[in-house]
Amino acid sequence: MPSLEEISKSVHDLLTTALPPVMALLTGFLIAGLLVIGLFTVLGLVLVFMERKVSAYMQIRVGPNRVGFKGTAQTLADTLKLVLKEGLTPSGSDKFLFNLAPFLVLITSMLLMAPIPFARNFQMWDLNIGVLYITAISSISVIGILMAGWSSNNKYSLLGAMRSGAQIVSYELSAGMAILTVVVLSGSLKISDIILSQQNGWWIFKGHIPVIISFVIFIIAVTAETNRAPFDMAEAESELTAGFHTEYSGMKFALFFLAEYVNIFIVCAIGAVLFLGGWMPFHIGSWGAFNRVMDYIPSSVWFMSKTFFLIFVIMWFRWTFPRLRIDQLLNLEWKYLLPISLFNLLLVTLVAIMGWYF
Amino acid sequence: MLEELGTTEQGDLIINVGPQHPSTHGVLHLVITLNGETIKKVEPHLGYIHRSIEKMCESLTYRQFIYVTSRMDYLSSHINNHGCALAVEQGMQVEVPLRAQYIRVIMDELTRLASHQLWWGAMAMDVGAITPFFHAFREREMINDIMEETCGARLTMNYMVPGGVAMDLHPNFRKGVKDFIRLFKSKFDEYDELVTHNVIFRQRMEHVGILSGQDAISYGTSGPVARASGVSCDVRKWMPYDIYKQVEFTEALETAGDCFARYLVRMHEMKQSLSIVEQLIDAIPEGDFQAKTKAVIKLPKGEFYSVVETARGELGVYIISEGGTTPYRIKFRSPGFSNLSALDHMARGGKIGDLVAIMGTLDLVIPDIDR
Numbered sequence: 001m002p003s004l005e006e007i008s009k010s011v012h013d014l015l016t017t018a019l020p021p022v023m024a025l026l027t028g029f030l031i032a033g034l035l036v037i038g039l040f041t042v043l044g045l046v047l048v049f050m051e052r053k054v055s056a057y058m059q060i061r062v063g064p065n066r067v068g069f070k071g072t073a074q075t076l077a078d079t080l081k082l083v084l085k086e087g088l089t090p091s092g093s094d095k096f097l098f099n100l101a102p103f104l105v106l107i108t109s110m111l112l113m114a115p116i117p118f119a120r121n122f123q124m125w126d127l128n129i130g131v132l133y134i135t136a137i138s139s140i141s142v143i144g145i146l147m148a149g150w151s152s153n154n155k156y157s158l159l160g161a162m163r164s165g166a167q168i169v170s171y172e173l174s175a176g177m178a179i180l181t182v183v184v185l186s187g188s189l190k191i192s193d194i195i196l197s198q199q200n201g202w203w204i205f206k207g208h209i210p211v212i213i214s215f216v217i218f219i220i221a222v223t224a225e226t227n228r229a230p231f232d233m234a235e236a237e238s239e240l241t242a243g244f245h246t247e248y249s250g251m252k253f254a255l256f257f258l259a260e261y262v263n264i265f266i267v268c269a270i271g272a273v274l275f276l277g278g279w280m281p282f283h284i285g286s287w288g289a290f291n292r293v294m295d296y297i298p299s300s301v302w303f304m305s306k307t308f309f310l311i312f313v314i315m316w317f318r319w320t321f322p323r324l325r326i327d328q329l330l331n332l333e334w335k336y337l338l339p340i341s342l343f344n345l346l347l348v349t350l351v352a353i354m355g356w357y358f
Numbered sequence: 359m360l361e362e363l364g365t366t367e368q369g370d371l372i373i374n375v376g377p378q379h380p381s382t383h384g385v386l387h388l389v390i391t392l393n394g395e396t397i398k399k400v401e402p403h404l405g406y407i408h409r410s411i412e413k414m415c416e417s418l419t420y421r422q423f424i425y426v427t428s429r430m431d432y433l434s435s436h437i438n439n440h441g442c443a444l445a446v447e448q449g450m451q452v453e454v455p456l457r458a459q460y461i462r463v464i465m466d467e468l469t470r471l472a473s474h475q476l477w478w479g480a481m482a483m484d485v486g487a488i489t490p491f492f493h494a495f496r497e498r499e500m501i502n503d504i505m506e507e508t509c510g511a512r513l514t515m516n517y518m519v520p521g522g523v524a525m526d527l528h529p530n531f532r533k534g535v536k537d538f539i540r541l542f543k544s545k546f547d548e549y550d551e552l553v554t555h556n557v558i559f560r561q562r563m564e565h566v567g568i569l570s571g572q573d574a575i576s577y578g579t580s581g582p583v584a585r586a587s588g589v590s591c592d593v594r595k596w597m598p599y600d601i602y603k604q605v606e607f608t609e610a611l612e613t614a615g616d617c618f619a620r621y622l623v624r625m626h627e628m629k630q631s632l633s634i635v636e637q638l639i640d641a642i643p644e645g646d647f648q649a650k651t652k653a654v655i656k657l658p659k660g661e662f663y664s665v666v667e668t669a670r671g672e673l674g675v676y677i678i679s680e681g682g683t684t685p686y687r688i689k690f691r692s693p694g695f696s697n698l699s700a701l702d703h704m705a706r707g708g709k710i711g712d713l714v715a716i717m718g719t720l721d722l723v724i725p726d727i728d729r
Contacts, residue, residue, distance in 0.1 A: 059492035155373050159395070159710070229486055230558055239710050241380060320552075322559045323486025325711035326395055 004119040004300050032124055036113050040262055045075045047261040050308075051315055058319045079254065087250035090153055097151035102248065102255035104144035109262045111137050115191050116269050119279050119300035123192065130191035131183055134270060135176050138225070141263070142168040148256070149244040160243025163233040163326055170333040171224040171231075177341035178218035181211060181348040182274040195278040202277035208356070210347045215275045217341050222267035223314055224329070226260065230321035231329060268310035272303065276310075279303040370398060377406045381484050381714045384724035386698075388713075395709045400702040404728050411729040415688040420446050420520060420655040423688065427675075428514035430692065431726035433473040434668040436465045439518035444599055444664035445675040446520040449657035457645040458522030459600040464638050465505075465517060466666075467631040468535070471542075472501040473669035473721075474628045481621070481718035482553050485562045485711075490553055497542055504534040520655060522648030535639050539632060546629070554625070563618035567704040567716035570615055577703065578696035581671025582627060583720060586612045586619035593667035605634050620719040656683055670694055670721055694726035 011031070015024040049064070049072060056063025064071035089095055115130040117123040127133060142165055149161020183189055185207055186197035197203075203211050224231035235243035245256045272278060279299035283291045324332065350356075371392040377385040385406045391399040411430060415423040424442045428435035440462055447454060454462075479494030502512045507528040509517040517524050553559055569579070574587035584591045592609040594602045610626035612619035657679040665674045671693025680686040697720050705713045 055488075059489050060496055061492065155371055159371075159392075163395075232486070239381065239714050319489050321487060322482065322553075322556060322562060323711070324558055325562060325709055327709060328561055 003298060004122040008122055036110055036124075039113070040110065040258065043265050044258040044261050045079070047265060047311065048075045048078075048257075050311070051261075054312065054315045055319045058316075082254040083251055085250035087252050088247070090247045092153040093247070094151035094153075097147045098247075099252070101144045101148035101151065102252045102259075104147065105141050105259045106255050108137060108141040108144065109259045109266060111140075112263075112266045116266065117191055117195060117273065117278055118303055119298070121192075122300070126190065126192050129189045131179055131189045131194070131274075135172070135179060138266075139168070139172055141259070145244050148248070152244070152247040154247050156240045156242070156246045157244050160233075160235065160240045160246070164227060164244060166326070167227070167231065167233050167329060168225055170330055171221045171337075174217050174333060174337040174341050175221035175225060177338070177345055178214040178221060179270075179274060181207075181214040181345055184345070184348050184352050185211070187352075191273060191278075195273060195280060198277040198280050201283070202275065202280065204275045207348070208351065210344055210351055211275065213344050214341065214348065215271075217337055217344070218271055218275070219310070219313065220337065221333075222271065223317055224333070226263045226267055226314075228264065228314055229318040230323050232318075232323060233326055233329060264311055264314060265307065268314065269303070269307045271310050272306035276306045277302075278306075369393075375713075381717060382724070383480060383717075383722060386717075386722060386724050386727070388701075390705075390710075390713065392710070397705050397708050397710065397713055400705045400713065402698055402701065406728065407725060408728045409725075412688050412690060416685060419683050420657060420685070423685065424519065425514075425516045427690070428516055429725060430690065430729055431668055431670060431673070431694065431723050432513055433476060433723055434469050434670065435514050436462075436469040436517060437666055437668040438673060439516060440466055440600075441664055441666035441668075441673050441675045443518045443520050444666065445662045445677050446655065446657065448662045448664060449660065449677065449679060450520060450651065450655060452521050452649050452651060454522055454600070455646040455649055456601075456643050458647050458649070460638055460642045461523050461527060461647065462518060463600055463602060463605070464535070464635055464642075465509075465515075465523075467634045468501050468504065470631045470669045471628055471635075472498050472505075474624050474631075475501075477624060477669075477718075477721045478549065478553070481715075481721075482559075484714045484718035485559060487553065487556075487559070490549075493545075493548070493552065497538075497545055500534075500538045500541065504531065504538065507531065507534065519648065521651040522646070524648075526647045527642075532639060532642075535635060539636055539639075542632060546625075549625070554621075560618065562711065562715050563621055563719075564614075564616060566617045566708065566712050567719065568614075568616045569700055569704055571613075573700065573703060574615070577700040579671070579700050580696065581667070581669070581693050582610070582620055582623040583671065583697045583700070585610055586623045587615035588613040591672065593665055593672055597665060599664070599666060601638075605637055607634050617715050617719045624721070654683055656681065657685075665691075668693060670723065670726065671697060690729060692726045692729065694720075694722055694724075698722060698727055 012028065015027055019027060052074070053063045064074035067073040067077045089098055112134060114125040115123065115127060115133055117126075145164045145168075146161045149157040149164070152158070182194060182203055185203060186194045188194060188197070198206070204215055227233070227235065235245075240246070245253055248256060279302050281291075281294040281297060281299070281302050283294060373390050373392060375388040375390055376382040377387045382388070387403040387406055389401040389403060390397055409429075411426050414426055418426065424439050427438040427442050430438055475494045475498040479491035482490035505515060506512050508531050509515040509524075569583070569587050571588045574584045574589050580591050588611060590609060590611060594607075595609050607630045610623045610630060612623050657677070659681040660679055662677045662679065663674065665672055672691065673693060674691030676689040676691070677685050678687040701716065701720065704716050708716070
């Protein structure tokens, strides 16, 4: 079976030989864009189905099992329903911002797809400041959420948006600090370099306790950043009905929903890249035979299984923990996580300078 | 300080919570005044599902009106019926057979268990954990099945009648209850692990919505809400009815008065109810399940009052009779109404999340408040 790297290379060769350079470039862009949209849809369908099944088994239920093979087409049916529904715009709302907000949130998550390496040398854009790009772009989505909450002319939406703003801005710091520890260790902001630096062991194994601490902080921070329970302040069903998207219906709601799930995928993918070696297979020191067996598994499978493992962990959180209160949430960040991550960054820098990692 | 918080100024956010809102469990309508996230005032507006049950009872006979009371606090319908039956029996001067008394008390305690289980799940859902709800319902289902076999209903039982109970126990009853006790005892550890010892849950509950013992008395709260503030008010202890005086159990008391104390009181009550059922299930005597009564009940002229401990607190049934077949006036003293009145006091100065947690621990059943 040809790897994703070979397929993309042959497509590229075909385009450059068959078309003039400008057309080849444009066609390449078009294909990449279509693939992102396709991946977006597929991820949305798969993740929503996965969430429903995971929650069902945690809650002694069966979950969707009627539409399609073992219920797999349930999300498709739901999407169809949402497409057919009327997209209401409440009176007194700021119509322009109200309609713009879901697209802003969606485009942000689409942009974040660019630097994610799905397999060995299979990456849309391996820019040299990849990590910086991710942290910068991911903070744009909060503008979309604030827009949605403010323009809805609904007090619940406004409260949800304000909470979400405070939360995302705060937790971005911890997430950034956690990401920085890996940057310090690998000495590069480029995603492919970070992955290559984990050839002889993933950072979570090589970096001792400091990296494990930053991994835990990273998982907590991104759970908060994606507005997932136990940090789902922005929606907080039992408090604010549906938070910032209370007034959204039909496809506009679906876009928020889709963006939420794709964001989970993206942050988990980043976590897998930084701490679990991205598409790198699992190797143990000098066990030649074992390592060769591991190498035989395609790199895309490695990447996806690591990412989906992290997604499962985040879903596990959601269906186990109660929700924090807004002031407790901010206390956790500013009084505990941020000081710990600052100190941890110093520790990691020391480890990196002294070369104490493996 | 509180006076200052109570006034509405320009810039305050006034929000209607309910009648349709996920955390009001039914159709409670609250108007809350917010300063940012901080609550300045909570105003419950009643009347959305008022069905004038007290007025309806005036045109129903003494046998009929008991059926309506199942619809008040639908989670403890047995106990409501029990209270009404006691008031009517008081007027009829009839002695209830011992077997019926045992059955009534067992049914009351099973109802209390079912009600507290639902509260446990719903309250966990209020603070954001959805999974415990399903775990609670798994066990509650067993009680419902037991009830269904004997009473023929799962929610509004109408099993207690003046003079005893409507029909004898189902042959499977004793086995079903014993199976349930055995299973449910092992579930307490699971409940504790999932919710009680959870750090986030403790943070949400401890030092939130504090009600002092003095305030608990002045607001007229009863049941677990008052007992969590250190007020000993269990009707089963202080004014035992039927065979409660022969049963050994301890009254769950906590002194902190916060949400977590109310949580612990109810968890403790579940264990006590289980032990009461365990004591009685093997001791049910043979005999009649109903005293011989006339088909048409007529109460003598006078006033009759009975009080029972429902899952939410003290339910008083006050009947004024003019000597006919229907009551002249009926008044219910429902626990939920008085407990709700303390909500504003407890929620002021807290956050929206606290309000939801407090409402969860008050265990409000709206049809009980809005009769």
